[in-house]
Amino acid sequence: MPAVVSIRWPGNFDYPDDVTATYTVRTSGGVVAATAAWSGTPVLTIGVACPGSTRTASGDSGLYVAAVATPGTCAITIGEPPGAEAVVSYSLVAHYPRLERQES
Numbered sequence: 354m355p356a357v358v359s360i361r362w363p364g365n366f367d368y369p370d371d372v373t374a375t376y377t378v379r380t381s382g383g384v385v386a387a388t389a390a391w392s393g394t395p396v397l398t399i400g401v402a403c404p405g406s407t408r409t410a411s412g413d414s415g416l417y418v419a420a421v422a423t424p425g426t427c428a429i430t431i432g433e434p435p436g437a438e439a440v441v442s443y444s445l446v447a448h449y450p451r452l453e454r455q456e457s
Contacts, residue, residue, distance in 0.1 A: 373432030
């Protein structure tokens with residue numbers, strides 16, 4: 354059974370030049386989840402796009418989104434929706450079944 358791992362990415366958005374970020378993970382398949390937290394009142398959007406499933410959520414801090422993936426690479430995104438003009442520091446955490454490398 355593949356190990357479920359967690360990875361954390363801290364970041365900052367500084368409107369207008371930097372309002373979105375994308376991170377990738379390689380999974381053996383299963384549930385790929387992301388949680389985002391930030392301070393202040395801006396609304397952000399997070400998404401998990403994997404082979405087999407894509408899910409997004411928007412709202413205040415504490416967002417959670419999960420997708421059921423087939424083996425491959427998933428893209429996890431966080432960003433400000435159109436019209437938002439905020440400076441935001443965030444923490445994005447992903448939990449996913451790691452793709453084990455085959456040793457020969």
